[in-house]
Amino acid sequence: MESIIQFVHAETNKTAEHIVLKKLDSLTNHFDWVIRANVIFKEEKDSHGKGKICEIALSCPGPRIFAVSNESSFEIAAAETIKDIEAQLNKRKSEMKAH
Template sequence: MEITTQFVQAEPNATADNLVFGKLENLAKHYNWIIRANVIFKEEKKSDGKGKICDVILSCPGPQIFASSNEQTFEIAVAETIRDLEVQLKKRKSEMKPF
């Protein structure tokens, strides 16, 4: 699986980058049909304490799978986004027909 990360209006964060790589590699072990993952980290200036956004787009057979979360830190946003992706991947796997 090919993984690309991008930081938009945010300072590059090696911890978040490494965390998302590790979690996506773990997903790729369970779902070997994932082709590519595009990860976008964004930072919004808000007064409510949140504003660290993690978007992940997975390319796989069928429509792309997308998940996003807005949390206080990139690490929490990554964890929440990966949880959302796991739910969608389980559903996609159950809908796949064997050859």
């Protein structure tokens, strides 16, 4: 699987990048039909103390899988987004028919 990671209005965070790559690699072991992952980390000024956003879009058979989370750090946002992606992948896998 090809992974594209971008940081928008934020400094590059190697820890968050490493977390995402590690988790996406583990997902690839279970879901070998995922083609590409586009990961975008954004930083927005927010009055609630959050503002670290992680968006992940997966290209795979069927509709694109997308998840986003807004947390206080990129690491937490990445972990939450991966959880959402994994739930969607499990649902997609249960709906797929073997031909």
